Amino acid sequence: MNRDAGGAVGPVLIALGGNAMTGPDGSAAPDAQAAAVGRAMERVADLVAAGARVALTHGNGPQVGNLLIKNQVAAHVVPPVPLDWCGAQTQGTIGVLIMNALERALAARGASRPVSAVLTRTLVDAADRGFTDPVKPVGRYFPREEAERFMALGQSWRSFGARGWRRVVASPEPLEILDAGAAAALLEAGHVVVAAGGGGVPVVRAADGSLHGVEAVVDKDLAAELLARRLGAGTLVIATDVEHVMAGYGTPRERPLRRTTAAELRTLAAAGHFAGGSMGPKVEAVLRFVASAPRRRAAIASLDRITDAAHGKAGTIIEE
DSSP states (O other): OOEEETTEESOEEEEEOGGGGSOTTOOOOHHHHHHHHHHHHHHHHHHHHTTOOEEEEEOOHHHHHHHHHHHHHTTTTSOOOOHHHHHHHHHHHHHHHHHHHHHHHHHHTTOOOOEEEOOOEEEOOTTOGGGTSOOEEEEEEEOHHHHHHHHTTTOOEEEOGGGOEEEEEBOOOOOEETTHHHHHHHHHTTOEEEOOGGGOEEEEEOTTSOEEEOSBOOOHHHHHHHHHHHTTOSEEEEEESSSSEEETTTSTTOEEEOEEEHHHHHHHHHTTOSOTTTHHHHHHHHHHHHHSSTTOEEEEEEGGGHHHHHTTSSSEEEEO
16 A cells, blocks of 8 residues: 555545535535636645545535425426435536546646546445434425425425424435445546545345435435545545634634544544534544544545645544
């Protein structure tokens, strides 16, 4: 294995948050998305040009949200498509944006490298309790009468008070990145590879061994950790919109975590320092990764600092 970043063994997996795929104001208009991806790939290109073997994964919340709105407002004209289809469509769209932008950024640095995206499925358990008690909100808020129209189609919706009603779906535990083998082969062949976008398209295995898509959203950070292990990554970088993980966030004792141990981070997580819908899954993902094998390092950092984070010089650095 190669020493690719800061002495860590193996490739670097970078997990790009949803902020890397939309405009500064959160706009998911096509031009805004293309510009945002272009900015993100400038940072990735710096790391690749420095000699690192790099794999990428990404969020897709705003993009899936847009497709769900189209489902909802056009349901009387075009039959709504299932959520796993939306995930597959956004993997393709974002994958192409990343490939084009990263190839341009690498060429500008004189570091031409093939870039490939793999349409990726993630295996989940059909018996996961998330399917009986869905809690992951997706899409926009609607008035009750609109929500009831979609509930009649078998969807689960919940009231969020004055903001309205919103669809909720399962967020099952990812068990396996089924198409990681293709991503690994491309990485070994010298490609920068994009895989498991949006956590991967969720599928379950039937009794006869066949695979079927399900209405669910896989947490992208937990899927990124699985993919990183499958690719033999030595470093996992989760790029987000903050410089550091904060202990005591929102309290007078708030403090940034710069370099920490897995043991300290586990203690803080157990004490409730990290919100379940935001920093919590990122912390859980890096803890699983560094515990999975010796000499693995993880970082949670802002998008602009991912190169330094991969070398252990920025963000919150976690080691066992």
